[in-house]
Amino acid sequence: MLNRAILLVSHGNLASTMKECVQLITGKQKDLYALSMDAEETFESFSSRLETSVNQLRVRYQEIIILADIKGGSPCNAATLQVFKERSIQVIAGFHLGLVIECCLSPASPRELIANASQSISHINSVIN
Template identity: 40%
Template sequence: MSDRIILVSHLGLASGMKKALEFIVGEQPQLYAVELDEEGIEQFKKKLSLLRHENKAMNTIIVSDIPSGSPGATAYSYFAETSDVHLLSGMNLPLVLDLVLSSTVKPIEQLIPDAIDAAKDTIQDYTLFSNGEMEDDF
């Protein structure tokens, strides 16, 4: 695998996402999770520094929880100094699954737009509108 995927978030989301993904598809050595917690941004940077030389990847894909958030912005600026970096925002399980499962068969130029499209397609509204009566068919 030439692409390294780093999930970054505020407390809990990145590690939970990694755990959920690996529950579904098994251990993924190219997938990392780093979280900003109550220890602050300097500790977050120290955690990132441990990954700087880990898994010499051709590309680093950073997936963050929210646009312009501290975890994503900090990780992007940190890794932009040493490798080809791509920053995606709006972390969700379909996005991360698609990135992980397709990264060995698609070039980065196709991988990222395809993963984003696949993730967008999974957002659906399944709300049922009724007059308050229960349906036997449901």
């Protein structure tokens, strides 16, 4: 199995809370990390902390997937800067619980992870009608 780190980045405590939720369902995930940007933090400060985290992870992992809470948000934009520095870093925007679990449990590529997790999104009323 690929030596892969998954780093959640978000506004507020969403990343750390998502990590807790995933581990409630799947058990301890030693390769899952969280980095949150609080309301008082600048983009530059968060970008610097993210770069430090990525550099630490690169020592131990062959691949890093950064999951950002929302496309175009500061955490996602900071993650995108990391791709320009290291093309092996993968960034997926718009994480949800199903996607994070899929990333933790599957060695699939980022495109496959998104496709698999997208299948879990459903309008339940349409299904039961």
